[in-house]
Amino acid sequence: MRLRKAFAAGAAGIAIAAGLAACGDAGNDSEGRDVEAADDCDGKFDEGTRMAELAEAGKITVGVKYDQPGLGFKGATDDVPSGFDVEVAKLLVADLCIDPASSNVTWEETISDNREPYLESGKVDVVLASYSITDDRRKVVGQTGPYMVTGQQILVKEDSDVAGIEDLKGKEVCSVTGSTSLENVKAKGAKGVGADSYSECAEKVLDGTYAAMSTDGSILAGLAAQNEGQLKVVGDEFSEERIGVGYSKDHPEMCEWINGVLEKAFDDGSWAEAFELTLGPSGVETPEPPELDACQ
Amino acid sequence: MSLEAILDNLDEFFKAFGYTLFLFLVTAVASLILGTILVAMRVGPIAVLRVLGSVYVTLVRNTPLVLIFIFFHFAAPIIGINFKWVQVHIGTFDFTSAFATAFVALSLYTACFVCEGLRSGVNAVPMGQAEAARAIGLPFLGVMREVILPQAVRASVPPVASALIAMLKNTSVAGVFFLAEATATMRGLTNDYSSQRIGIFLCFAVGYIVLVEIVSMISLALERRWRIA
Amino acid sequence: MAASVLFDAPGPRTRVRHRIYSIVASAAIVAALAFAAWKLYDDGQFEYDLWEAFVTPDYVRALLVDGLVVTVTMAVFAIIGAVIFGFLFGVAKMSDHRWIRWPAWVVVEFFRAMPVLLLMIFVFFMWFISSRAGFLWIDQAGGFFAVVIALTCYNGAVLAEVVRAGVQAVPKGQAEAAYAIGMRKTQVMTIIQLPQAVKVMLPAIISQMVVALKDTSLGYAVAAPGLTKVGQQIYKELHNQVPTAIVVAILYVTLNLLLTWLATWVQRRFVGEKKIDVVKVAAGIDEDRAAR
Numbered sequence: 001m002r003l004r005k006a007f008a009a010g011a012a013g014i015a016i017a018a019g020l021a022a023c024g025d026a027g028n029d030s031e032g033r034d035v036e037a038a039d040d041c042d043g044k045f046d047e048g049t050r051m052a053e054l055a056e057a058g059k060i061t062v063g064v065k066y067d068q069p070g071l072g073f074k075g076a077t078d079d080v081p082s083g084f085d086v087e088v089a090k091l092l093v094a095d096l097c098i099d100p101a102s103s104n105v106t107w108e109e110t111i112s113d114n115r116e117p118y119l120e121s122g123k124v125d126v127v128l129a130s131y132s133i134t135d136d137r138r139k140v141v142g143q144t145g146p147y148m149v150t151g152q153q154i155l156v157k158e159d160s161d162v163a164g165i166e167d168l169k170g171k172e173v174c175s176v177t178g179s180t181s182l183e184n185v186k187a188k189g190a191k192g193v194g195a196d197s198y199s200e201c202a203e204k205v206l207d208g209t210y211a212a213m214s215t216d217g218s219i220l221a222g223l224a225a226q227n228e229g230q231l232k233v234v235g236d237e238f239s240e241e242r243i244g245v246g247y248s249k250d251h252p253e254m255c256e257w258i259n260g261v262l263e264k265a266f267d268d269g270s271w272a273e274a275f276e277l278t279l280g281p282s283g284v285e286t287p288e289p290p291e292l293d294a295c296q
Numbered sequence: 297m298s299l300e301a302i303l304d305n306l307d308e309f310f311k312a313f314g315y316t317l318f319l320f321l322v323t324a325v326a327s328l329i330l331g332t333i334l335v336a337m338r339v340g341p342i343a344v345l346r347v348l349g350s351v352y353v354t355l356v357r358n359t360p361l362v363l364i365f366i367f368f369h370f371a372a373p374i375i376g377i378n379f380k381w382v383q384v385h386i387g388t389f390d391f392t393s394a395f396a397t398a399f400v401a402l403s404l405y406t407a408c409f410v411c412e413g414l415r416s417g418v419n420a421v422p423m424g425q426a427e428a429a430r431a432i433g434l435p436f437l438g439v440m441r442e443v444i445l446p447q448a449v450r451a452s453v454p455p456v457a458s459a460l461i462a463m464l465k466n467t468s469v470a471g472v473f474f475l476a477e478a479t480a481t482m483r484g485l486t487n488d489y490s491s492q493r494i495g496i497f498l499c500f501a502v503g504y505i506v507l508v509e510i511v512s513m514i515s516l517a518l519e520r521r522w523r524i525a
Numbered sequence: 526m527a528a529s530v531l532f533d534a535p536g537p538r539t540r541v542r543h544r545i546y547s548i549v550a551s552a553a554i555v556a557a558l559a560f561a562a563w564k565l566y567d568d569g570q571f572e573y574d575l576w577e578a579f580v581t582p583d584y585v586r587a588l589l590v591d592g593l594v595v596t597v598t599m600a601v602f603a604i605i606g607a608v609i610f611g612f613l614f615g616v617a618k619m620s621d622h623r624w625i626r627w628p629a630w631v632v633v634e635f636f637r638a639m640p641v642l643l644l645m646i647f648v649f650f651m652w653f654i655s656s657r658a659g660f661l662w663i664d665q666a667g668g669f670f671a672v673v674i675a676l677t678c679y680n681g682a683v684l685a686e687v688v689r690a691g692v693q694a695v696p697k698g699q700a701e702a703a704y705a706i707g708m709r710k711t712q713v714m715t716i717i718q719l720p721q722a723v724k725v726m727l728p729a730i731i732s733q734m735v736v737a738l739k740d741t742s743l744g745y746a747v748a749a750p751g752l753t754k755v756g757q758q759i760y761k762e763l764h765n766q767v768p769t770a771i772v773v774a775i776l777y778v779t780l781n782l783l784l785t786w787l788a789t790w791v792q793r794r795f796v797g798e799k800k801i802d803v804v805k806v807a808a809g810i811d812e813d814r815a816a817r
Contacts (some may be wrong), residue, residue, distance in 0.1 A: 049504070067761065076758035077583040111748045113650060114667055115491060123667065140490065172392065177480050178487030192482065193394065193474050196746060199761050207373035209380045209393045341532045341543055344550045358781035359774050360742035362753055371766035375568050426531050436532040444531065466638035472746040479643050486650055498645040501639050508638040
């Protein structure tokens, strides 16, 4: 008897959950730009290229970050991520005549560890996840761009006296385990502490555990904006990070296409507009578009 | 399979396991003490403490360890509990907030399993032993200290040892939370040398297996030594 | 041994003493709780803003559907995989052929002695199988599969030991009788020993599910979905770490208690007093090693 009641309660719980699932898919706070899909895809891409395949299928999977405000961020109740990386990705998607706002675009969370495996396996078609272009990475995956150039800076509490990485010798500075930022910090004489994500570092800087955290300026700006009045970005850039688009080495033809889309976005102002909309609120001035690498 | 990644970073490899081992040792001591206190509460005559002990054990051992780490790293500092004052430096090892937090989280978690292990040991002591002890007039603490515990400890070596072995493996969770112990180091190295993933993984796996084997050998030795003739 | 055997029925003086202890202890507990509550209140942790998410349908849906359901799904897949793994390797470990027994032993020992998190991260790195189409009907990220695969291997290795212990718990006479009526080895195992072993193993399998369920939260490290992940997203967005941690913990504890209750019920209903010591088996101390 008691058992039957328990089952009934369980069933009711499942019913409630299902009901919630049914009614909860209203995307409320997508504050991104509306990017309209192109409609000229018939014959736009050469037969047999990856772009033609994607345009033909009308589906694409994009790897972005979920935990970097301003670049790639997705809250628990958001349906799609938002940020600069996402905006650039939308331009690429739209060029394939796929509506970026539709469910034909699958957003996949990539973290630092899995960007290469995802591209190699074809789990994602392109990666735009604050993905620095490095020679080492170019050995395993294709990278082109950059669509943004930033440098490593440090983020400290608003009332901190630290003015740059020089003031942090022998102190603990937070960054992400396995990232180049962490190696750079160690090379500058600070003690690197490896976290799981940048937002966790920010959390620990806020509560005073670590004096500072360090990574690309654009990421820091997003975090600073999210915690306005509590965190600030300081110091000169002590490295140059060229943020690019990752694609699979199996499809080298994608390089020219990506560069073409980026070039167009640089020229018609949609790149600047996207920058303004996503990183502008964190107080980053919209720079000149960077120089693109030539495809081999 | 090449092992350059490990051979070139041997110092980092051993330092990583150094952190793992240190964390294991201090946590083992703390969770044994805490577990003993808990088991005394759970089998003692004071009803309030019995309830408290069992509520604690039930709650904590049904909570994922990751959540306990999250609590101490990200929630507790907001209400003023933090470990940033811990600053111990021995040689090249830094025992700071990440280590201290891992120590606290792991100890509180493992104490539950140690307590359950000890309790199963107490339950294994034949009833007549306690009755005889009481018959000669020993009070509760005397019964425990002179008769029950010495026998219970023997019986609880295997379950307590398995709780400690599980804890040794659980130290890996600290790697996700700011501590450069073995698992975090494996992750870093895998990122730097992604072509040598398998070799790196096997080296670290073997490191853990060696540590686990050592602990289980010690437990077997103790068990044999304390076996009632 | 019942706890009450440890001490005499208290006399009048002891009763007074115990009452004093109880009062002091209760006072201490109440004071500690009150202090914690005051501290939380003082820090503004009871403000409605911080808790609002947990009565907002969107967030509740995220917690239950994207969180709880996915966590349970991962645990269920892992435990199904683990049961299959466990039976295969458990039986293989009991094989009469050395060339089956030894590799099985190595595999089981390897997975049992390794932190499941290490395995999970490794699987995550090695995720080379193209899974754009997902696996069966599941459309999930690589982290999901890393969690399921790692938990399958670890819990499977533990269950392999449970299977062996379960088969050994079947009285010898059963197998002997089966051989006597002319059954072959495979028949004895599949028709006589395993079915009886399963009955003994059932509670152990369910309690292993509690372990699997808790360990799904390790997916935190590999961007896997689930309850912990949703909690993380919520507190990163709303900065309500304390309430989120409390709510998520309550969900996990409730789920685990339900499972534990189920295990106890199954035990009482189908098995009786016979029990396999899961704790002992789980941590890598087995009988044959003790005997060595």
